[in-house]
Amino acid sequence: MSATNVIKNALIVTAHPVDNSLSHSLANRIAGQLREQGTQVEIADLHAEGFNPAMSRPDLDLYHGDASALPDDIQREQQRVDRADKLVFVFPVYWWSVPGLLKGWFDRVLTLNWAYKVAEDGRIVGNLRDVPVHLIATAGTDVSGFDKHGYSTAIQTQIVEGVFGFCGLKNVTLDILYQADTATPAQVEDFLRGLDSIK
Template identity: 45%
Template sequence: MHALIVVSHPDSKSLTHAIARSFAAGVEESGDHTTEIADIAAEGFQPAFNRDDRFAYLLQAPLPSDIAREQERIDRADALVLVYPVYWWSFPGQLKGWIDRVFSNGWAYDEAPDGTLGKRLGRLAVHLVGIGGADGGTYARHGYDKAMRTQIDHGIFDFCGARVVTSEFLLDVNGRAAPSHLVTARALGCNAFEKAASVGGNLSAVAEQPG
């Protein structure tokens, strides 16, 4: 099995990158699995949705070459892992732009002329690891965790049919919790494919139940 770990942070020495590496180490030590870390900041990914993206969305032109490459990376993966710092209670702008451009009409979903939507990423297991400075009480008190899961887990990935297997916030990183987050990330990686198989089996069982 192969996991593509997309990390969005401009500093390769940051806790975000360390957590991504810990997750990757956990995946690789859990079995005959491989990982690729896509550092989209270092790679210089351009996040702004542009004119060529618009024509591709309308199915009037081929995808831009940089987007086709990103989709090919995801197509080679059994799991997609997003590791990111929480900026203003959401993705960093570059990662949001990566989603805007890469999760395109005709690849992530189909939009028929009558408005019917088809979900095309049902095979893909997704693991989300957000890293925040506030503590868990702040997230719970203001509903930030629920709001982010609504917009990301449901609004993006369920829209495309992908299975969100892990949805974790590693918080209070400016306090004493940071070292423990590396341990948590490694454990999440160790369990990633086992948990994905369990979730996939449960979903299949539900789908087979008579209405």
């Protein structure tokens, strides 16, 4: 999608169990910014909606190519993604990655022949419409701690490339609010103002 394309619909996915958490606050603020620009916003609050992240037999059947096994909840999530011209994921960093709930969403929703396919020559080909993706994470430690232990690289490899790149999404931005547990309201505001791809 070029910069000249208008974003008509955005999907914001959150994965935090506490309604008044910083993750939800950020998601709501971003939703407000997008709505001010005339964008329709849908928020998928995975905790509030009771999304089941556990792989089931029908999910594994899908993985093996049986499209008739698509569960209703996965069809609903895929329709949400199909409607969106922009995807935003807001989540806390747990053990240097996304929360298990969001990982389960990746596992179950990004299915074979919808999110990716196997070409005739055996190559894996991303199948999703290439819309902008913005990952917004909150982290308890500082950037030096992430960089020192390679966690920044791990998130880039696992999530940006290993999930979204695998599915054909190339315009992926990752922003992390470090030391989020002690961030002041002013620091949160500065962080929000720095999210250029939301503007």
